Amino acid sequence: MEVGIQGVLGSFHDQAATTYFEGKELDLKPFHDFRSLAKAIHARELDYGVMAIENTIAGSILPNYALMNEYDLEVTGEVYIRIEMNLIGHAGVKPESLNQVYSHPMALLQCADFLAEYPRIKLTEFDDTADSVRLIKDEKMLQAGAIASKKAAELFGMEILAENIETNKLNYTRFLIMKSRMNGQTSVPKKASLRIMTKHEPGRLSDVLVVFKEHKINMTKIQSMPVVGQPYRYAFNIDVAWEDYQNYQSALKAIAQSAELIKIHGEYEKGVMP
Incomplete structure (x- = not known):
């Protein structure tokens, strides 16, 4: 299985890949930067790619959200790695x-x-x-x-x-497992990464959040991102988790009334923080 990582062998991306795909024979392909990695995933040169998306200290890695959308990458899983320096x-x-x-x-x-x-x-x-x-x-x-x-x-x-010289011992990085949309879903999803652009009217984002609450959907992250070519317009990258998949599907239908765009970056199993 060919898996792309940002950085060289021995990096934290290497650790994330081997942790997520534990027990499988991997051929890790190092990439110097995230854009090159995203291009290779999009072109189906790899089976999967591993991309850091947020850190508990540094926060979100905003350029990687943009790459997910630009190259139409699909999230198929996630893994949390404790960063030990x-x-x-x-x-x-x-x-x-x-x-x-x-x-x-x-x-x-x-x-x-x-x-x-x-x-x-x-x-x-x-x-x-x-x-x-x-x-x-x-x-x-x-x-x-x-x-x-x-x-x-x-x-x-x-x-x-x-060893373990990091200042904060609760330092974790969340990595997304990415693939092209040509691969199929093989597991029962319990979490999703969405891109939502609401109508440019007062209260529309609030309407979306209320829908999640009413359908018992847990919003685990929200991150605003500028819409390229539309100054001062923003899309929202939102991660949600659920127990009942039907509730999630019903919520998406209800949100459509307040949104101009709903893009599902991926539906996948929830990762567990070690």
Whole structure:
């Protein structure tokens, strides 16, 4: 099974893919950026793609919502990964002997309290957490470290100098499992990702929310997104969950009275936060 991920092997996208598809033989295809990944999914060059969509600290990844819509990608599942950051370096090196640390800017930010204990270390932003480990290994940078996952340390044969150095221990990222719309649904859906554009009239968004309440639909997320080509018009990316699929279908029919557009990005099983 060919599964596309953003970033290199050993990244958190790698961890998300192997967790979601546990027990299946995977051929992971790394992509440098999310747009290239979305294009490959749309072109059916992959069986699935894994795309981060939100983080409990940083919030929504807005460009990825836009890519879902632009390339008409379908959500077929989700997985939550606890983000555990580790200081990684060459064997025998101590954190206090480092003069530079590389990682993705978000990873550096999420480890700010730990890094503040070593003010002499220069922090250098890099495109990918796992790739920063590859860099310090390949370049034999003995006085440099990287912040990444334990899997990255194992993959590149490097040593964990300090583990779980993230400031907030309840840091999770939600990843969506994406596919082209040519693949069929194979599981009983309990959750959906929707794109809704309401009529440009007072109270129309409120009407939508009331419908969800009346049909016992739990709205787990709402994110406004600008409508390209229509200044100051917004669509709403909404995630909903339910116990009765018929209630969900009835709610969609009722919402149609207040909406100009209802697009179902996908219906899928609910992921479980570890």
